[in-house]
Amino acid sequence: xxxxxASVDIKTQPGFKAVAILCLAMLYTPILVLIIFAxxxxxxxxxxxxxxxxxxxxxxxxxxxxSAARNTFMISIVATLVSTVTATLAAIGMTRVKAxxxxxxxxxxxxxxxxxxEIITAVATLSFFALLAKGLGLNFGIGNIMLxxxxxxxxFAFMPIRARLEDMDLTLENAAADLYATPWQAFRRVTFPLLxxxxxxxxxxxxxxxxxxxxxxxxxxxxxxxxLPLYIWDQTRRPMTPEINAISAVLLLFSISFIIxxxxxxxxxx
Amino acid sequence: MGLxxxxxxxxxxxxxxxxxxxxxxxxxxxxxxxxxINQNEFFTLLGPSGCGKTTLLRLxxxxxxxxxxxxxxxxxxxxxxxAYKRPVNTVFQNYALFPHMTxxxxxxxxxxxxxxxxAEIDARVLAMLKLVRMEELSGRKTSQISGGxxxxxxxxxxxxxxxxxxxxxxxxSALDYKLRKEMQIELKRLQTETGITFIFVTHDQEEALTMSxxxxxxxxxxxxxxxxxxxxxxxPAERFVANFIGETNFLKGEIVSSAxxxxxxxxxxxxxxxxxxxxxxxxxxxxxxVLRPEQATLVPAGKGELQGVVxxxxxxxxxxxxxxxxxxxxxxxxxxxNSGANAGGPKAGDKAGIQLAANAARILKD
Numbered sequence: 001x002x003x004x005x006a007s008v009d010i011k012t013q014p015g016f017k018a019v020a021i022l023c024l025a026m027l028y029t030p031i032l033v034l035i036i037f038a039x040x041x042x043x044x045x046x047x048x049x050x051x052x053x054x055x056x057x058x059x060x061x062x063x064x065x066x067s068a069a070r071n072t073f074m075i076s077i078v079a080t081l082v083s084t085v086t087a088t089l090a091a092i093g094m095t096r097v098k099a100x101x102x103x104x105x106x107x108x109x110x111x112x113x114x115x116x117x118e119i120i121t122a123v124a125t126l127s128f129f130a131l132l133a134k135g136l137g138l139n140f141g142i143g144n145i146m147l148x149x150x151x152x153x154x155x156f157a158f159m160p161i162r163a164r165l166e167d168m169d170l171t172l173e174n175a176a177a178d179l180y181a182t183p184w185q186a187f188r189r190v191t192f193p194l195l196x197x198x199x200x201x202x203x204x205x206x207x208x209x210x211x212x213x214x215x216x217x218x219x220x221x222x223x224x225x226x227x228l229p230l231y232i233w234d235q236t237r238r239p240m241t242p243e244i245n246a247i248s249a250v251l252l253l254f255s256i257s258f259i260i261x262x263x264x265x266x267x268x269x270x
Numbered sequence: 271m272g273l274x275x276x277x278x279x280x281x282x283x284x285x286x287x288x289x290x291x292x293x294x295x296x297x298x299x300x301x302x303x304x305x306x307i308n309q310n311e312f313f314t315l316l317g318p319s320g321c322g323k324t325t326l327l328r329l330x331x332x333x334x335x336x337x338x339x340x341x342x343x344x345x346x347x348x349x350x351x352x353a354y355k356r357p358v359n360t361v362f363q364n365y366a367l368f369p370h371m372t373x374x375x376x377x378x379x380x381x382x383x384x385x386x387x388x389a390e391i392d393a394r395v396l397a398m399l400k401l402v403r404m405e406e407l408s409g410r411k412t413s414q415i416s417g418g419x420x421x422x423x424x425x426x427x428x429x430x431x432x433x434x435x436x437x438x439x440x441x442x443s444a445l446d447y448k449l450r451k452e453m454q455i456e457l458k459r460l461q462t463e464t465g466i467t468f469i470f471v472t473h474d475q476e477e478a479l480t481m482s483x484x485x486x487x488x489x490x491x492x493x494x495x496x497x498x499x500x501x502x503x504x505x506p507a508e509r510f511v512a513n514f515i516g517e518t519n520f521l522k523g524e525i526v527s528s529a530x531x532x533x534x535x536x537x538x539x540x541x542x543x544x545x546x547x548x549x550x551x552x553x554x555x556x557x558x559x560v561l562r563p564e565q566a567t568l569v570p571a572g573k574g575e576l577q578g579v580v581x582x583x584x585x586x587x588x589x590x591x592x593x594x595x596x597x598x599x600x601x602x603x604x605x606x607x608n609s610g611a612n613a614g615g616p617k618a619g620d621k622a623g624i625q626l627a628a629n630a631a632r633i634l635k636d
Binding site for chain 2: 169171172174175176177178179180181182183185186189190193194
């Protein structure tokens with residue numbers, strides 16, 4: 001248990017500090033620069049001309065940005081809800097039942113998308129929808145993207161929920177049954193409340209993954225189905241103005257507050 | 271219901287439980303176990319880990335179902351009833367308190383599930399808090415109270431729905447020595463006050479002897495002997511029971527006569543002594559005689575029935591243990607109270623005699 005005395009304390013090794021600082025700097029300096037230039041008064045992305053909130057106004061008034069944001073939220077929220085519910089059921093089916101033949105296989109299949117290169121999934125999804133459209137005349141419009149997101153978010157939501165279920169003391173459910181709770185009551189009154197932090201982390205992860213997805217969305221999206229990552233990508237191929245920085249800063253602010261909220265939920269429940 | 275006809279709170283009939291893991295050998299945790307537990311009894315299932323005592327408890331609770339046999343609760347076969355339909359409650363080894371609920375909410379849980387009216391639940395929770403002396407902590411989360419307090423909450427929670435039988439799965443094993451002693455007395459008090467049948471699982475023979483009305487000694491999935499603590503201690507039926515309960519000397523010998531039903535045994539260590547026959551058996555030939563350490567007194571060499579050389583002296587505070595090597599090479603242990611008078615007792619290497627108490631030796635059923 002006592003990790004302090006165990007073998008080597010890596011923090012005291014020579015070079016540890018330097019490597020840590022280098023990594024953190026590499027990671028956060030570009031983001032910091034990006035944010036600073038969001039407050040640039042000038043028209044050029046990399047030429048500082050004084051402080052201004054001008055580009056935030058431009059970005060928020062931009063119709064294309066608004067439409068992309070709307071699409072993104074719609075897709076992410078649907079994907080989060082569907083994938084979290086599905087992942088919760090899958091996790092319960094793999095931890096709260098007698099081991100069934102093929103369970104390990106099912107576990108691997110659920111998690112496989114995490115290992116498959118995303119571009120492969122993207123191309124496969126694209127051909128699948130193309131086939132649907134050509135063969136059966138089915139095209140759900142933005143629903144195609146939602147469907148794709150719902151599915152690829154499942155393993156991300158599944159992991160923390162399953163971990164939470166595995167850690168949970170099974171005698172708690174025995175105790176509930178012992179105290180006259182039917183299986184459904186035991187789930188609702190004991191298992192589910194204790195599972196909430198896991199579900200919250202799963203949902204947060206699913207949301208961020210969907211919100212941020214580029215590769216699959218890029219291939220599946222039709223005209224008028226631009227999401228925020230696609231919109232930003234589009235903008236970077238034109239002469240860049242600090243508007244991009246402002247948009248990125250808004251997204252960053254949103255992500256950070258989202259993470260803080262889900263962290264607080266998890267901590268409160270603990 | 272015919273309660274009068276079925277005085278047994280729990281009757282297990284030829285119960286077997288076989289565990290079959292995927293790709294593993296089937297393991298028989300319980301092998302054709304039958305026993306009867308009376309109403310209002312403090313009954314203990316005693317045995318080493320892996321003897322099947324916890325499995326039997328889980329079968330009575332409904333967390334497992336028997337492979338074979340019947341379990342009757344006041345005459346009703348409950349063997350296949352799910353746990354939530356049995357009027358039986360459990361105190362778990364790790365307490366299994368609901369961490370997201372307060373002390374009071376934990377205690378109220380069973381009553382809520384039974385659909386009792388709110389006023390009745392509140393009154394009952396209050397009464398339970400009082401019973402286990404936890405009134406001040408009713409609003410605390412269970413993670414904010416000590417192990418001993420958690421233990422009391424677990425008891426209150428299990429007693430609140432007035433179960434017909436209370437099951438206790440080694441509930442004292444996580445407590446330190448002093449608290450354990452206190453809780454032993456507390457448990458006995460609760461059992462007397464509530465009048466509920468307690469089935470207590472433990473591997474601690476001292477705990478079993480102190481608290482139980484009757485004890486079932488188990489080993490390898492079988493019940494070896496059922497009896498009061500006195501019967502189990504004074505008349506162990508088998509070698510395992512004699513060995514597991516308290517400390518015992520085993521003496522090998524051979525029956526030489528059985529006049530008037532009292533067998534005389536010629537011990538390999540020398541003398542011929544009288545010994546009690548096991549219940550329901552007339553032994554003959556080679557037998558093992560058991561004698562408790564406190565039923566033998568160390569006397570000067572040449573006196574007493576047995577002669578030997580002191581091999582080892584162990585001081586225990588209230589008493590001292592003398593290990594004496596007998597003529598046939600076997601070891602014999604006696605326990606002497608330290609009254610102060612025997613301060614200059616024999617030392618290792620001294621010759622000594624052993625005086626056996628009258629009517630203390632028992633022949634084991636082999």
